[in-house]
Amino acid sequence: MNPEEIHQKLQAKFADEIIAVNTDALDPYIQVAPARFLEIATFLCEDPALSFKSLMSLSGMDYGAETELGVVYSLHSLAKKHKITIRINVDRTDAHIPSAETVWRTADWHEREAYDLFGIHFDGHRDLRRILCPEDWEGWPLRKDYIVQEYYHGMRVPYQEDWQKYETFSRNPERGHHVFEFESKVPGLLNGSQENGDDSAGKSEDRTDG
Amino acid sequence: MGNYFNNIFRAISTIAVGMAETWKAMFRPPITLQYPNERWQLPVNARGILFNNVDDCIGCFKCARICPVQCIYIDTVKALPDEDLGKASMGNPIRQHLVRFDIDMFKCCYCDFCTTVCPTECLYMTEEYENGVFSRENGIYHFSKYSPPEAMALRRREQEETMTKALAKEAALAAKKKAAAQKGKETAEA
Amino acid sequence: MFGNLFKKRRYIFEDESTMVFDMDQTAGRYYDEAMKKLEIEAYEGDEMIVNMGPQHPSTHGVLRLELVLDGELVKKVTPYLGYLHRNFEKHAENTSYNEVIPFCDRLDYLASMNQDLAYALAVERLIGLNELPEKVEYARVLCCELNRIASHLVAVGTFGLDVGAFTPFLWAFRDREKILDLLEWLSGARMLYNYIWVGGLARDLPGGWLAKVREFLDYFEPKMVEFNKVLTSNHIFIERTAHVGILDPDVAVSYGCTGPVLRGSGVKFDLRKDEPYSYYDKFEFDVPVGDGQFGPLGSVLDRFVVRIQEITESVKIIRQALDGIEPFTDQDVKQAIPRRIRPAADAEMYVRSETPRGELGFLIRSDGSDVPSRVKARSPCFSNINVVDDLSRGGLLADLVIIIGSLDIVLGCIDR
Numbered sequence: 012m013n014p015e016e017i018h019q020k021l022q023a024k025f026a027d028e029i030i031a032v033n034t035d036a037l038d039p040y041i042q043v044a045p046a047r048f049l050e051i052a053t054f055l056c057e058d059p060a061l062s063f064k065s066l067m068s069l070s071g072m073d074y075g076a077e078t079e080l081g082v083v084y085s086l087h088s089l090a091k092k093h094k095i096t097i098r099i100n101v102d103r104t105d106a107h108i109p110s111a112e113t114v115w116r117t118a119d120w121h122e123r124e125a126y127d128l129f130g131i132h133f134d135g136h137r138d139l140r141r142i143l144c145p146e147d148w149e150g151w152p153l154r155k156d157y158i159v160q161e162y163y164h165g166m167r168v169p170y171q172e173d174w175q176k177y178e179t180f181s182r183n184p185e186r187g188h189h190v191f192e193f194e195s196k197v198p199g200l201l202n203g204s205q206e207n208g209d210d211s212a213g214k215s216e217d218r219t220d221g
Numbered sequence: 222m223g224n225y226f227n228n229i230f231r232a233i234s235t236i237a238v239g240m241a242e243t244w245k246a247m248f249r250p251p252i253t254l255q256y257p258n259e260r261w262q263l264p265v266n267a268r269g270i271l272f273n274n275v276d277d278c279i280g281c282f283k284c285a286r287i288c289p290v291q292c293i294y295i296d297t298v299k300a301l302p303d304e305d306l307g308k309a310s311m312g313n314p315i316r317q318h319l320v321r322f323d324i325d326m327f328k329c330c331y332c333d334f335c336t337t338v339c340p341t342e343c344l345y346m347t348e349e350y351e352n353g354v355f356s357r358e359n360g361i362y363h364f365s366k367y368s369p370p371e372a373m374a375l376r377r378r379e380q381e382e383t384m385t386k387a388l389a390k391e392a393a394l395a396a397k398k399k400a401a402a403q404k405g406k407e408t409a410e411a
Numbered sequence: 412m413f414g415n416l417f418k419k420r421r422y423i424f425e426d427e428s429t430m431v432f433d434m435d436q437t438a439g440r441y442y443d444e445a446m447k448k449l450e451i452e453a454y455e456g457d458e459m460i461v462n463m464g465p466q467h468p469s470t471h472g473v474l475r476l477e478l479v480l481d482g483e484l485v486k487k488v489t490p491y492l493g494y495l496h497r498n499f500e501k502h503a504e505n506t507s508y509n510e511v512i513p514f515c516d517r518l519d520y521l522a523s524m525n526q527d528l529a530y531a532l533a534v535e536r537l538i539g540l541n542e543l544p545e546k547v548e549y550a551r552v553l554c555c556e557l558n559r560i561a562s563h564l565v566a567v568g569t570f571g572l573d574v575g576a577f578t579p580f581l582w583a584f585r586d587r588e589k590i591l592d593l594l595e596w597l598s599g600a601r602m603l604y605n606y607i608w609v610g611g612l613a614r615d616l617p618g619g620w621l622a623k624v625r626e627f628l629d630y631f632e633p634k635m636v637e638f639n640k641v642l643t644s645n646h647i648f649i650e651r652t653a654h655v656g657i658l659d660p661d662v663a664v665s666y667g668c669t670g671p672v673l674r675g676s677g678v679k680f681d682l683r684k685d686e687p688y689s690y691y692d693k694f695e696f697d698v699p700v701g702d703g704q705f706g707p708l709g710s711v712l713d714r715f716v717v718r719i720q721e722i723t724e725s726v727k728i729i730r731q732a733l734d735g736i737e738p739f740t741d742q743d744v745k746q747a748i749p750r751r752i753r754p755a756a757d758a759e760m761y762v763r764s765e766t767p768r769g770e771l772g773f774l775i776r777s778d779g780s781d782v783p784s785r786v787k788a789r790s791p792c793f794s795n796i797n798v799v800d801d802l803s804r805g806g807l808l809a810d811l812v813i814i815i816g817s818l819d820i821v822l823g824c825i826d827r
Binding site (some may be wrong): 036037038065066067068070071072073082085089092096115116117119120124128138139142143144145153154221 | 492493495496498500501505508509536537662664667676679680685758759760761763772774776785787791793794797826827
Binding site (some may be wrong): 228231234235236238239242243248252259261263264265266267268289315316332333334337346389 | 472637650
């Protein structure tokens with residue numbers, strides 16, 4: 012079955028749900044509305060002519076910091092050897108999509124991953140919690156407007172290259188190059204919490220208390 | 222019952238076959254090496270610790286830009302017009318002082334991108350792979366041939382240059398403005 | 412006596428195609444609920460929660476499994492992932508197309524060549540670069556299949572270790588070492604090669620390398636016979652593994668299992684045959700599937716035997732590729748590498764290829780710049796480990812270890 016036939020088949024049953032279709036793209040896709048997605052997914056999986064038994068990939072998408080989030084379902088049929096891509100776009104602030112976990116079991120963890128990294132909520136998922144990040148991580152890392160949290164349980168999260176600030180060079184003939192030998196160490200670490208070390212320590216305490 | 226004894230027989234016979242193989246293996250020469258004393262010979266292109274031959278380095282920043290983990294840090298100071306820093310061995314003229322060329326070997330992912338883009342082939346990977354050091358700072362390699370005071374002097378020179386240039390520009394701008402104002406006045410008077 | 416232990420829970424099929432999942436029986440659960448259950452049922456007698464991992468030798472990495480045990484019986488397994496999470500996808504969004512390849516190496520560090528090939532293929536399809544020099548294609552197949560053998564040797568070797576056989580493990584690693592030496596000669600690195608680039612290879616094949624590969628194959632084939640004599644044909648090993656961890660084909664498809672895990676259940680699906688990429692359509696090879704000769708189909712043994720047979724098939728492919736590359740050894744492997752990779756805006760493609768662990772797919776979306784807008788890696792192990800709860804429920808705790816071993820997971824690939 013080619014993508015156009017698949018589209019017609021869907022069109023016959025879910026005419027109102029289909030928003031866009033592009034059969035000339037690299038991966039031909041059909042964009043549907045999120046509201047009745049569970050029915051569409053069940054139809055795609057169970058219809059004997061379509062028989063999309065295998066969900067190759069479920070991928071969260073962020074189309075830009077001001078636009079919508081999306082989910083891309085890449086489907087493949089082992090029996091019929093055809094493929095189609097289903098796209099769903101959802102609002103950034105209120106991202107809710109019906110879960111297809113009961114249709115394809117592999118969607119279980121992939122939906123958890125999309126929730127973890129994009130903050131897309133899958134309604135009806137029985138176990139929707141973070142899977143890769145820790146449970147108490149803040150924010151949705153793969154969104155384009157994500158800003159990494161500064162402290163996690165008192166540990167600094169963004170990598171800080173302290174060594175750039177160091178000054179002492181000396182020649183080390185053993186290694187053949189000019190190699191660091193440190194005299195002034197990490198500022199604020201050894202000499203008590205001064206300067207920039209001071210406010211960071213305060214912040215971390217606040218975080219752990221809160 | 223027959224199945225029971227059959228199982229025992231098959232277990233014993235297949236173990237005997239396996240044991241014969243392991244027995245043969247006993248008389249083969251060992252393939253292991255006594256590591257610190259004996260070592261494998263590494264191939265020509267083996268990836269070890271990075272080394273930069275600074276005499277050939279022209280400070281083009283290509284390696285720093287392509288590094289996926291950003292572990293190469295370069296600072297350069299432009300040479301004065303009358304200064305001649307010579308040429309690299311492949312003929313590329315050197316136009317800047319390389320006041321800093323640091324490689325953080327702990328961040329390095331040994332991907333070999335930097336050595337492939339290097340135009341003068343001065344940056345290459347050595348066969349040295351034992352990179353264990355007792356403190357983190359010793360894993361950061363400095364290749365600049367300028368000592369810290371020299372590098373500092375060069376940097377200051379560049380700073381002063383830019384400052385004088387900016388001052389001169391400002392002065393020129395002010396003079397221009399003044400002249401324009403003067404001219405305007407004159408035309409108004411006329 | 413233990414017959415009821417091995418009785419697997421099956422999914423209820425209303426008709427041929429509908430799957431209904433019982434709420435209580437599926438993997439969905441919360442930690443709190445489990446704890447509550449512990450408090451209630453612990454007094455009643457037998458239930459116990461045991462943490463296996465993250466530093467457990469038989470979990471093959473930093474995987475943590477939370478087991479609910481009733482004596483020696485496994486009632487529930489909850490995998491907790493993320494101990495090796497480094498967000499490859501975010502890294503990829505901040506580096507240019509070529510620079511993602513070193514990160515791809517680190518997904519499945521036992522089969523880096525295959526990861527590189529999967530990513531390079533995805534980008535090549537995205538920019539429409541379909542014609543590559545023959546030498547590049549043959550060399551890619553060569554090093555991918557060599558790496559597949561190395562990866563499968565680790566899988567079968569450590570599986571032997573899981574069931575308690577130590578010698579095959581050492582033998583497998585001895586032969587793998589030879590492959591790593593070959594690939595080190597080729598690329599300079601032992602495990603994280605960064606050798607397959609978009610549109611070509613990082614370096615030319617060194618002189619005499621092809622002859623050495625041939626030499627290695629001649630050395631290797633008798634070694635596999637030895638290996639099979641010691642481990643695969645051992646009756647005790649067969650009886651230990653042939654009745655454990657039964658994975659039904661329909662369940663495997665629904666869980667998205669791929670690679671030897673799917674083929675072990677009797678589904679003949681190999682992307683090298685079914686959706687040929689690179690030059691795989693030019694070679695003659697079989698797709699081994701599990702046959703359930705010694706027990707039910709889809710057992711741990713079937714998955715193991717599929718891997719053993721795949722090694723033989725890979726040797727076949729390498730021999731053909733060695734013959735095929737002969738006329739093209741003068742070609743330049745870097746001639747087709749694009750100067751600048753800049754796909755059209757909004758181009759999006761999902762490209763998959765067969766790695767030793769199954770289907771690795773890259774969904775790459777471009778926004779028209781030098782940097783990908785989104786790179787999704789659909790890792791095979793991520794889907795394969797999902798099935799561990801289904802396989803081990805109702806079995807013994809000792810069986811769980813070999814079930815994990817038979818799934819052949821790599822945590823770098825699961826956690827990304």
